[in-house]
Amino acid sequence: MPLPFLTADRALDEDGPAAGDASLPYEDPSRRRRPYRPGPWRIGGGALLLLLASYVLFSAMIIALAGSVPAAGICVGGAALVILCAVRLVRAGVWIDEKGLRLTGLFSATTVRWSQVAAIHTAQQPVRWLGLPRSVQGQAVLIELAEGGAPRVAFTDHGADFLGRPEAFVMAADAIEDRAARYR
Template sequence: MPLPFLTADRAFDEAGEDLALPFDDRDQWRRPYRPGPWRVAAAALLLLLASYVLFAAVIVAAAGNRSGGAVFLGLAALVIVCALRLLRMGAWVSAYGLRRVRFLVTSTAPWAKVQAVRTVQQPVRWLGLPRTVQGQALVLVSGDRSGAEPTQLLTTHNADFLGRPDAFDRAADGVEVWADEYRGHA
């Protein structure tokens, strides 16, 4: 089974200077970077928890309590969906626009409404927690929200880039290249 999120960094590395957007099908939504180790570890722990809950569902159902087994089965399905949603979080790009996927909400900005995508030095949240630290953020300045704060797409201290500043620079550069390429055409 192909895992396209594992090939994102390799495609940018192999493309070199000649090809700014190394993907054939630009209409498909893609994340131009790999999920970070913190995000993958959290999803793996959730899937491990789901396996234990599934095992409990089998034991409870085998003991004769089918409604209790169904409850555990539903809980395991919920945990699996949460793990998959956690892995999908991040910034996604295509020829249509820029998409920010969060845990519960997804927002899409068409390239026509994107004024700028740039890297700024500012306080950022550490792993999404309330604590803020000084870091870099890739922000989206959208034309449809006058006077609004720029939207943070990626930060150096989120689950994808904590402890990986080179990966943040590559991902930010990749998103900025997509923005430069398609803002003029939209």
Template sequence: MPLPFLTADRALQADGRAEPFPPPDHDPEHWRRPYRPGPWRVGAAAVLLLLASFVLLSALIIALAGSPVGAVICAVVAVLVIALALRLVRVGVWVSARGLRQVNLLRTTTLPWSAVAAVRTVQQPVRWLGLPRTVQGQALRVERVQGAPLRTLLSDRNGDFLGRSETFERAADALEAWATEYHRP
């Protein structure tokens, strides 16, 4: 069964670089992530799903013991943990012909290409795996036409690219190519 939120949904050119643009017969409304989620993000989601299975098992045991209220509470907690795991896998940057979408754990920011002034890679302190500790690294920044820049889109130290610097470079190049192609001043 294909899981579209786990695949990069992009073609590779003969030299191995990502083809950032959709094929001509592709739906322009389709949002795609130009890179695959990293092992840290997928591993954290897997641990959350494992935890949810234990909570569901405890809900079953509590229900069989005769406490339906406790079973319902456990089932609700398990559903929330499953939703958190799925949202964690969807976190990242998504693009389409309409614009750029930054999906965070609790919120999503969507910018049309006309509101994007520049997309560039910069050297700056970045958060290591999203923790408060910062280290020097590369980050992909989006500057808006009006207003403050978006929060850092990608960094080479986040859950998708830690230990995969070549993948970060390909993803940054693909996002910069999308911005160049679809930016209409």
């Protein structure tokens, strides 16, 4: 079963069969897609959340068999919330299409149209390690908006997708910069 939210945009790879092509043959070019594969930290976190949800669902079954259906319902609701968080965690990241960038986080999502983007570049700066409050020196892909203001951080090399994968970070940064140059 194909999982489109886990696939990378191979059309942006230079050595792929569709190099220079705007989309894969079976994809709609206007459909949002991620220009990189989710990293092992993001997939591992989602898997741990799903494991936790399975334990909570198993405990809900035991509680229901013991005769306390309302308490089992609370457990099922908690498990559904954990499953929702796991799905949101895996879907978090940068998504691109011909209209703009979609910066998706765990609890929020922001769309930036290509006409609003002044520049996209990579900068060396302190970044958060795996999204935690601890800062380390690293690289970040910054989106500068045409109307000014502080640049937005699209992703960093110490995030859940690129920690320990510097070549994937460079490829994703180049892909987004190329796409921005094409659509602006």
